[in-house]
Amino acid sequence: MLLPELREYMNRSFQIKTSARNQFVDITGRVRDVIAESGVVEGLCCVYVPHTTAAVTINENADPTVPADILKRLEILSPLAGDYRHSEGNSDAHIKAVLVGSSVNISVTGGQADLGTWQGVFFCEFDGPRKRTVSVKIISCC
């Protein structure tokens, strides 16, 4: 067995293509792959979305009705048709991005993402379909 090269950090980004205006895309596997590739054993993983009408969150990825219910409620909290000034017609998406947030932190422990049993990482599209980027930064403690 070859040991992975020990790194002090890793920057990696990957593309995703969304298919609906509002959509949760499970990116847990891709985040785990980046952590494995990094060879980092103890550190922090920051998953970051460099967009202003999309976000990233951690929640249940076992039952697809959970993200569906979350998206439906976000639509009530920030409806597409609101009394908005921004002329591009996507203020609802900017608002959702602020409510959900542009990054999540995950501890890397023993070379693994330290997610809870039911937790997955979701890219949150609020103004799709689009091509999007997800950035992952992993920093090592040692």
Add this chain to the structure above:
Amino acid sequence: MLLPELREYMNRSFQIKTSARNQFVDITGRVRDVIAESGVVEGLCCVYVPHTTAAVTINENADPTVPADILKRLEILSPLAGDYRHSEGNSDAHIKAVLVGSSVNISVTGGQADLGTWQGVFFCEFDGPRKRTVSVKIISCC
């Protein structure tokens, strides 16, 4: 006086037992204890909740009416009885977890949590009462 062992990182988790369906539990003291135990002087502390129906936030822990008002408003924003598809009856809790978030960052400066005067760290229960876990990862800069 014995100097604490200098560490490059520390993983620590602790259990809490919540007593209501919706509840803010002040965990500031426990987070401070983990930072002190770590011996880390300069770094970052990531407080992480490995659950999908709970969250963590930083807000005022001086007047208990503040968390009460926050919880009440969250109930308006994501009511227990909504038009949800998820069959477990806790979609409101998943939604609140996404709105509040699964982690907070605190700078560690001079061996201390760099919290503002009125800031405390709250574990946010949205589907209790339950036994819950809080994970704390501290990474050192030096």
Add this chain to the structure above:
Amino acid sequence: MLLPELREYMNRSFQIKTSARNQFVDITGRVRDVIAESGVVEGLCCVYVPHTTAAVTINENADPTVPADILKRLEILSPLAGDYRHSEGNSDAHIKAVLVGSSVNISVTGGQADLGTWQGVFFCEFDGPRKRTVSVKIISCC
């Protein structure tokens, strides 16, 4: 050309003065300045607000109607005049602070903040006008 001193971390805070009860203040330039001053090439930048009635977020800073629409929607989600118990009359601000969050993470790559094309960093005032503090912690990977 003098090379900047390589640092393992940097703590820096700066003051801002807000002029309205609810206001987004673009602090992107100041965050970029701190990163440049730090000399950190690869790392993480945590922008932190040590207040309980203010927050920090990342969103579009090109068109000023975007923050205006976000603030207006936040006012609907957490109105000033609600059925609140907290006697200071600013529960709406505490709630907004929880919804938006007290910190953001930005990757530092090649000595620069790794923000997306349309992304800026906003200090979010919800109980102004006030003098406020923004804390920036930068930790280096190498």
